[in-house]
Amino acid sequence: MQDLSNYDKHVENAISYFWEVFPDMITAIIILIAGLWFIKFINRITRKFFERKDYDLALESFLMQLISVGLKVILFVAVVTQLGVESSSLLAVLGSAGLAIGLALQGSLANFAGGILILFFKPFKIGDFISAQGVDGTVKDITIFTTKINTFGNQLAIIPNGQLSNNNIINYSAEETRRDKIDVGIGYGSNIKKAKDILLEICSEQATI
Structure with missing residues (x-):
């Protein structure tokens, strides 16, 4: 009771x-x-x-x-x-x-600091084509902790900002024009001068397009 x-x-x-x-x-x-x-x-x-x-x-x-x-x-x-x-x-x-x-979450804090550095120093921006961490593609978004990149195959690569801010980055969009290297092979018996003139003519035509 x-x-x-x-x-x-x-x-x-x-x-x-x-x-x-x-x-x-x-x-x-x-x-x-x-x-x-x-x-x-x-x-x-x-x-x-x-x-x-x-x-x-x-x-x-x-x-x-x-x-x-x-x-x-x-x-x-x-x-x-x-x-x-x-x-x-x-x-x-x-x-x-x-x-x-x-x-x-020390890694996440490093990514946050990396995001601050990226926004401050601007090694790349949204829309730039870059190569970083073994990934080539166009920057889609830069968030607090990660950067999103669209690859050639239209795949989404997400890279931590800490790695981007502490490693090499190639920004292909930083300059208006870029120089590229193209290897063209011709036969040993071919006329080298004629081949060179043809290539220069093609380059000149393409430059005016």
Whole structure:
């Protein structure tokens, strides 16, 4: 009988606690829904702003991702704080978690730093044809952590920014014109001067096209 009384008391306490936190839960849900809508609105406004400006496409993509992530972190803190968690305790937990995650994800942080270096020094931009890490193709997108390249076979290659920023890159689109080497073989008994004149004539015709 004593156990049943204790059970009823626990149930009563649980119901009482639920009704105490219920208004905060509703408020937190409203904040979450309104916050997600606000983030989408800010992203849309930011995208339209960049469309009106002549900024680098890679920089636009990077900044939009950074703004979106930052706003979501702020929204998370606001929702959790509304549920009764003290902001100081939450910041301490986030700081400890950030340190642990940073140590566990050193490679990702290196890729993030590599993305910053790529955007700052601009060894290539979206639309450039490059050769890097054994991949040849056109740069499709530069994100926070990786660079996406479309290859000749229309395949998508995703390369970490850390590797790109610390290794050799050949940018074929950096200059307006490029020099190429083409080996042309002729017979030993052929007229070399005539062959040379024919090749120069072909090159001259192609240059005027």
